[in-house]
Amino acid sequence: MTTKVKTAKKQKSPAMDLPRGMEVNLRLPTVMPPVPYPIETLVPKVRQQTPAVGQRATRPDGRLHGLGQTKYIDDMSFPGMLHAKIKRAGIASARIKSIDTSAAEAMPGVMAVLIGREIPVNSFGPSFQDQPLLADELVFHAGDGVAAVAAVTEQIAIEALEKIKVEYEPLPAIFDPVEAMKEGAHKVHAPNGNVYATKVVKKGDVEAGFAASHRIFEGTFRTQMVEHVPIEPHAAIATWDPNGRVTIYTSLGRITLGRADVARTLKLPINRIRLIGTIVGGNFGGKNEITQEPILALLSRKTGRSVKGVYSREEEFISSTTRHPIIMDYKTGVDKDGRILARKVRLVLDGGAYCSWSETTLGKAAILSAGPYNIENLHVEAYVVYTNKTMTGAMRGFGAPQVCFAYESHMDDIAEGLNIDPLEIRLLNAFGEGSASPTGQVLHSVVVRDTLLKAAERFGWKESR
Amino acid sequence: MTQVTMIVNGDSRTASVPPETTLLMLLREHFNLTGAKLGCDVGDCGACTVIVDGKPVNACLMLAVQAEGRSVLTIEGLATQNELHPIQKAFEDQASLQCGFCGPGVILSAKALLDNIPDPSKQEIRDALSGNLCRCTGYTKMIEAIQESARVLRGGSADQAV
Numbered sequence: 001m002t003t004k005v006k007t008a009k010k011q012k013s014p015a016m017d018l019p020r021g022m023e024v025n026l027r028l029p030t031v032m033p034p035v036p037y038p039i040e041t042l043v044p045k046v047r048q049q050t051p052a053v054g055q056r057a058t059r060p061d062g063r064l065h066g067l068g069q070t071k072y073i074d075d076m077s078f079p080g081m082l083h084a085k086i087k088r089a090g091i092a093s094a095r096i097k098s099i100d101t102s103a104a105e106a107m108p109g110v111m112a113v114l115i116g117r118e119i120p121v122n123s124f125g126p127s128f129q130d131q132p133l134l135a136d137e138l139v140f141h142a143g144d145g146v147a148a149v150a151a152v153t154e155q156i157a158i159e160a161l162e163k164i165k166v167e168y169e170p171l172p173a174i175f176d177p178v179e180a181m182k183e184g185a186h187k188v189h190a191p192n193g194n195v196y197a198t199k200v201v202k203k204g205d206v207e208a209g210f211a212a213s214h215r216i217f218e219g220t221f222r223t224q225m226v227e228h229v230p231i232e233p234h235a236a237i238a239t240w241d242p243n244g245r246v247t248i249y250t251s252l253g254r255i256t257l258g259r260a261d262v263a264r265t266l267k268l269p270i271n272r273i274r275l276i277g278t279i280v281g282g283n284f285g286g287k288n289e290i291t292q293e294p295i296l297a298l299l300s301r302k303t304g305r306s307v308k309g310v311y312s313r314e315e316e317f318i319s320s321t322t323r324h325p326i327i328m329d330y331k332t333g334v335d336k337d338g339r340i341l342a343r344k345v346r347l348v349l350d351g352g353a354y355c356s357w358s359e360t361t362l363g364k365a366a367i368l369s370a371g372p373y374n375i376e377n378l379h380v381e382a383y384v385v386y387t388n389k390t391m392t393g394a395m396r397g398f399g400a401p402q403v404c405f406a407y408e409s410h411m412d413d414i415a416e417g418l419n420i421d422p423l424e425i426r427l428l429n430a431f432g433e434g435s436a437s438p439t440g441q442v443l444h445s446v447v448v449r450d451t452l453l454k455a456a457e458r459f460g461w462k463e464s465r
Numbered sequence: 466m467t468q469v470t471m472i473v474n475g476d477s478r479t480a481s482v483p484p485e486t487t488l489l490m491l492l493r494e495h496f497n498l499t500g501a502k503l504g505c506d507v508g509d510c511g512a513c514t515v516i517v518d519g520k521p522v523n524a525c526l527m528l529a530v531q532a533e534g535r536s537v538l539t540i541e542g543l544a545t546q547n548e549l550h551p552i553q554k555a556f557e558d559q560a561s562l563q564c565g566f567c568g569p570g571v572i573l574s575a576k577a578l579l580d581n582i583p584d585p586s587k588q589e590i591r592d593a594l595s596g597n598l599c600r601c602t603g604y605t606k607m608i609e610a611i612q613e614s615a616r617v618l619r620g621g622s623a624d625q626a627v
Contacts, residue, residue: 058557058558059562059563062556062557062560062565063549063553064565065556065568066540066553066556066557066562066565066572067540067544067549068498068539068540068541068568068569069500069541070565071499072566074503075493075499075502155485228600229598229600230564230566231502231504231512231564231567231598231599231600232502232504233503233504279564279565280564281502281564281565281566282564310503312506313504313506313507313509
């Protein structure tokens with residue numbers, strides 16, 4: 001007897017049908033993303049060398065962004081999810097005498113209320129742990145949270161905040177960083193002084209440099225506080241599951257650091273914490289540390305439900321980090337030709353109520369404050385100071401844009417005073433190949449002069465004058 | 466609770482909502498159309514832009530009941546089952562969106578513009594986008610993408626761009 005063996009119709013390898021981008025690296029999981037549109041979706045080409053310079057770049061996430069299918073935190077929800085809101089102090093410096101949450105708790109739809117003393121470790125911060133999650137005894141700035149509510153709708157949570165009665169004893173407050181440095185000024189975090197970090201950069205002999213100078217120029221420059229204003233506000237969803245594990249979806253940019261911070265504040269081993277970073281709708285440095293995540297986790301533990309928190313635009317301005325305002329004193333000695341012989345810089349960074357990323361910002365501002373110029377005799381001293389204002393932290397450039405505004409404005413003043421072309425004075429002093437930075441780093445591939453010359457040529461610097 | 470009925474992306478949709486519900490919340494929470502975003506809740510950022518009866522509106526400032534009987538187009542209604550809308554295609558090709566949060570609003574503002582002015586000047590495009598904030602500051606590429614998609618929509622070849 002012969003049995004006809006039916007040969008299976010030759011099948012195409014599944015790889016042949018893969019959309020563009022996916023055919024390249026089959027070690028990637030070849031799973032199609034679930035999109036409601038049968039449109040091929042780009043998959044990032046991992047570990048594949050592609051020509052970059054001169055090529056038109058297409059973003060792998062660009063299509064979903066354009067389709068409105070990218071899921072940011074606020075686009076997600078879980079069954080039975082609650083909405084959290086945080087009550088803000090509205091007073092810059094005070095002692096909390098009492099918090100009465102009973103009326104809020106009695107409201108229909110309110111599932112839980114949380115205050116500062118219920119948080120296992122009520123402090124966090126990337127370098128100093130000086131920031132409470134919810135102010136407990138003392139309020140350090142007006143945007144401090146004092147209580148949080150989880151309710152079945154956001155609207156009920158907002159109404160419940162109004163029913164929380166907080167009694168404050170107002171304390172002296174300080175808002176000017178220069179005043180805050182003075183002896184006898186109100187101490188924001190007593191008994192510690194207001195100057196919480198200092199950086200000094202020294203090179204050569206600055207006084208000898210001034211003595212040898214043809215002219216000395218001085219100027220003070222100030223910048224203002226800037227909010228990142230990501231179009232997506234800070235948002236997170238926390239679930240404390242019955243196994244005692246915490247899962248947090250968050251718009252946080254630094255999830256590894258955030259995981260450690262959440263573990264610390266909740267007093268849980270780090271392996272109990274799962275942080276899921278999602279696509280972020282704009283960070284710019286403002287989403288580099290935890291904000292409300294542990295609060296949401298604790299509200300979730302109290303209620304047994306997932307809890308979502310989304311900052312309002314107002315909270316973004318008053319309760320999230322901002323860019324440091326800096327008061328910058330410059331003194332520069334030059335010879336007859338405009339060559340810089342000595343420069344002294346004093347920076348006072350307004351740190352706001354908490355450290356956040358101030359140490360990083362302080363360091364970068366101090367190192368870069370001399371500008372991209374060869375200066376043999378340099379003295380930079382920089383201070384970051386507590387005030388009763390919204391905390392300042394990381395923002396694009398970490399202090400570099402502020403000092404750039406100061407040293408370039410100062411260069412223009414010097415050029416005007418010496419009647420030298422502003423371009424010429426920069427070309428005379430700019431770093432070249434092998435120049436040493438203020439901290440002694442020898443620089444290579446230096447193209448400051450080429451860049452200046454090319455830019456001047458492109459926009460007709462000579463003609464316009 | 467108030468009952469509202471409207472045409473959303475071509476389909477008739479009905480929902481029962483509290484009277485204070487905004488159009489944005491209706492779309493996001495009741496119809497699960499999360500393409501329109503809540504950015505500021507006061508009509509400044511334009512992340513919630515949708516098209517109502519041909520006009521771009523801030524869905525966070527319009528009550529759901531005000532959209533009763535009207536035709537609402539959201540970003541989800543722009544692509545067909547087989548094809549991206551030319552504006553979406555141009556935005557992808559030009560890499561016009563960075564974080565993407567403002568994208569749906571920007572694309573719908575552009576759609577409303579091109580429906581009325583098929584060949585807008587740069588200034589007209591800027592005016593049309595004046596209600597849409599992009600904090601990644603990618604406006605230049607958005608304007609280029611809108612110019613390109615205008616060309617495509619008028620029947621020209623995309624290759625004539627650049």
